Amino acid sequence: MELYRGSSTNQMDYNDDGRGPKSGKMLASNDERLDSGLDSLKEEECTDVVVSDFGRMSMAERQDEPWRKVLTEDGDTYLHLAIIHEAKEAALKMIHLSCGDPFLNIQNNQRQTALHLAVITEQPLLVEQLLKAGCDASLVDDCGNTALHISCRKGSLACFGLLTQGCPQQLPAILQTPNYNGQKCIHVVAIQGYLSLLESLIQFGAHINAQEQCNGRTALHLAVDLQNFELVKLLITKGADVHSFTYGGHTPYHLTYGRANTDIQKVLYELTAPHLRELPDSESEDNDEDYEDQCISDDEDIYDDIKMMGQV
Incomplete structure (x- = not known):
């Protein structure tokens, strides 16, 4: 399906996030990330940390699930970090080891789940796997947005299709959910x-x-x-x-x-x-x-x- 965006002139700033950016990372466009933290890890370094730390764990350690208990000061899990920095293989491993586990629905300090972040970074494969593993698509971030709200704003056809078809029981309620801008x-x-x-x-x-x-x-x-x-x-x-x-x-x-x-x-x-x-x-x-x-x-x-x- 080709996305058709109707012509619009004098379009006003009708955005649905509800809050300005905090200090931290923001996604300015599909390909550009702005890092306002002077001491933040560079993307390549962070990806290396996530992949190497997770990769070094033996299968026994993974079954003991110590990596599920690690949170950053921003409330991010290893899975959040892997998605943010597009460490796809590490993210997929964690998703597959967490089917049906509440770990998938942990919300960071901005109340973003892994699913929110997969939509924000436009990674449909991860969106699909998160939904299959039991991620709750009805959860809202600190602006009241579900993952579907975000895909609607971004115009992401792939993520939109997965979200509308991947949670049929939740979809009616999600469609009636207003964000915090109403x-x-x-x-x-x-x-x-x-x-x-x-x-x-x-x-x-x-x-x-x-x-x-x-x-x-x-x-x-x-x-x-x-x-x-x-x-x-x-x-x-x-x-x-x-x-x-x-x-x-x-x-x-x-x-x-x-x-x-x-x-x-x-x-x-x-x-x-x-x-x-x-x-x-x-x-x-x-x-x-x-x-x-x-x-x-x-x-x-x-x-x-x-x-x-x-x-x-």
Whole structure:
């Protein structure tokens, strides 16, 4: 499936992390990592530490599981570190030795599980193996994001597919889980403009008219806000309610006032009942600045500096 991201102009900063970066490592893009810790291990050095320490353990030692009890000062396990630094072989060994074990669901100080980190670093093989081994996809990080929220924001087709198909019993609940900015997965996808992922979420049972909790916008309201005509058309085709109200009493058509895209305004004008076309008398509670103040965040996936066995 090819990822289709609908065109969007004047896109606002609708991010769903909920917090700025802590001191530590952050993933600035798919290939670039920024290290703000002066004494942190370099990536190659950390990978060597994880692989060599784990590799030196005899099978008897592995069965005694001492490596499962080791945590860094940031709450990371050996598995967290192996995933962060893409030491794939070491990560796979630990996953295979931990099937059904609570070790797989240990959350670090940012409440990230191994599954969160595998999605952040876009390693679908590890996502697949973690799910098969029993990792809980419903757990949320310290911003309230499930692993699926993160894959929706990143637009990772492979991880998205594995998460939506690999935990069928948990998926309905995950789709209804808002993060701490009040956004469900369908809102995250709408904000990012990923049309194909939005279609898939609807097929999997996401509620097309679900309201985000900051001020009651639906995916259609967000599409109008972001002036994404392709997304507006798709949502209407899929049955989005053009008469849905925000908490401030505004329909999607109301949000076209003062906006540049007249095509969106024309389409919604024709579909909106005449008595709902006029703006309500009360002052809008849905202006962009208010929304950004409520839901401001950084668009980076972050994880902390590394400290292993007392060494940095």
